[in-house]
Amino acid sequence: MNIEMIRAAAQRLEGHARRTPLLSSPFLDEIAGRRVWVKAECLQHTGSFKFRGAWSAVSALPEDARARGVIAFSSGNHAQGVALAARAHGVSAVIIMPQDAPRVKIDNTKALGAEVVLYDRAAGEDRDALGDKLSAQRGLTLIRPFDEPQVIAGQGTAGLEIAQQAAEQGISKADVIVCCGGGGFSSGIALALEAEAPGLRMRPAEPEGFDDVARSLRSGRIERNATQSGSLCDAIITPQPGVLTFPILARLAGPGLVVSEEDALRAVALAFNRLKVVAEPGGAVALAAALFHGHEIEGDDVIVTISGGNVDNDVFARALALDTPTSQQKRESAA
Structure with missing residues (x-):
C-alpha cells in the first residue's frame, strides 16, 4: 500500500464518488469543548464510505475477471x-x-x-x-471488505479530501477520529x-466489547474479539484487524478510542438534530468519541467521520428517544 495507489483510485473515482462535505455545528462544539468537524460519508452513494473502496476494486480488475463477476461478504455497507x-x-x-444484519441493508x-x-x-458459520x-464454483473474484489493497486505496480517497x-x-494540526x-x-x-497533511493524526474509534484495534495498538500484536455479534454497531464488527491494515495502523495511528452503545446512540441523535x-x-462512534471522550483528545479542533447512515427505523427511533446532553450537563458531569 502506498499513496500512489490512493491517488490512482481517486482518479478512477472522479465523477463517480461524491466529495462529501465537512460539516460543523456550534451546538456540537459546546458539548465537545472544542471545534468539531464532521466528514459526512453517510452522504456518499449507498450511504457509506464503502462505495469508494468497492468502486476502486471493481474498476481495477482486469476485464476478463470483471466479466466473470465478483463476490463479497459484508454486514451491509x-x-x-x-x-x-x-x-x-x-x-x-x-x-x-449475516442473517442478523439490519433488514434495510439486506433489502x-x-x-x-x-x-x-x-x-x-x-x-459460528464460516x-x-x-x-x-x-x-x-463460479469463477468469481472476491473483494474483501477491508484487507484488500484496492479497497484500502479507495477508502483512502476520503483522507485526501479531509486533508x-x-x-x-x-486546520494544520488535529486528531482525525475514524x-x-x-x-x-x-x-x-x-x-x-501522512502524505498530504502530516499534522493530522488518525485515531480509530470502536464500540465497547469490539475494540480489537485499540487493544492491538496497545499490545503491538493483532488481538481478536471474543464474539462476532451482539452490538448495535454491526457495521464495524469484525473478528480482528486485517493482516494488511494492522501494520499501517501500528505505524501511523494514535491511540484507539472506545465508546459505549449508549454514547453511539446519543451521537446518532445529535447528528440528526x-x-x-x-x-x-x-x-457514529467517532462522533461519540469526540463529544463524550474529550479528555482523551488534545487541541482546539477535532475531525471525525460519520461513516454510514444505513440505520433500521427502530434503532433510529430508539436513538431519537434518548435525552441528549446539553453543554451545561456536559460541564457538570466533567466537574
Whole structure:
C-alpha cells in the first residue's frame, strides 16, 4: 500500500464518488469543548464510505475477471457498495451477508441487483469458507471488505479530501477520529494524511466489547474479539484487524478510542438534530468519541467521520428517544 495507489483510485473515482462535505455545528462544539468537524460519508452513494473502496476494486480488475463477476461478504455497507459498483460496470455480484444484519441493508443490497446469500454468524458459520466455495464454483473474484489493497486505496480517497478540506479551514494540526472495524477506512485515511497533511493524526474509534484495534495498538500484536455479534454497531464488527491494515495502523495511528452503545446512540441523535444527517450507530462512534471522550483528545479542533447512515427505523427511533446532553450537563458531569 502506498499513496500512489490512493491517488490512482481517486482518479478512477472522479465523477463517480461524491466529495462529501465537512460539516460543523456550534451546538456540537459546546458539548465537545472544542471545534468539531464532521466528514459526512453517510452522504456518499449507498450511504457509506464503502462505495469508494468497492468502486476502486471493481474498476481495477482486469476485464476478463470483471466479466466473470465478483463476490463479497459484508454486514451491509460493503455489500451495497460492491452491488452498486458491480451494477454500474455491468457485472454480476454475489454478496454473503449475516442473517442478523439490519433488514434495510439486506433489502437494499438485493434492490441493487446483487444475489444475497445469508449465513449464521452467531452460530459460528464460516463466511470465508462459504466465500471460497462460491468463488471456486463460479469463477468469481472476491473483494474483501477491508484487507484488500484496492479497497484500502479507495477508502483512502476520503483522507485526501479531509486533508484538503482541513487546509481550507486553516486546520494544520488535529486528531482525525475514524470509525473502525477491520481498518480499511482508517488505514487508508492514515496513509493519505501522512502524505498530504502530516499534522493530522488518525485515531480509530470502536464500540465497547469490539475494540480489537485499540487493544492491538496497545499490545503491538493483532488481538481478536471474543464474539462476532451482539452490538448495535454491526457495521464495524469484525473478528480482528486485517493482516494488511494492522501494520499501517501500528505505524501511523494514535491511540484507539472506545465508546459505549449508549454514547453511539446519543451521537446518532445529535447528528440528526444538529447536523441534519442520518447516522447508524457504528457510523457514529467517532462522533461519540469526540463529544463524550474529550479528555482523551488534545487541541482546539477535532475531525471525525460519520461513516454510514444505513440505520433500521427502530434503532433510529430508539436513538431519537434518548435525552441528549446539553453543554451545561456536559460541564457538570466533567466537574
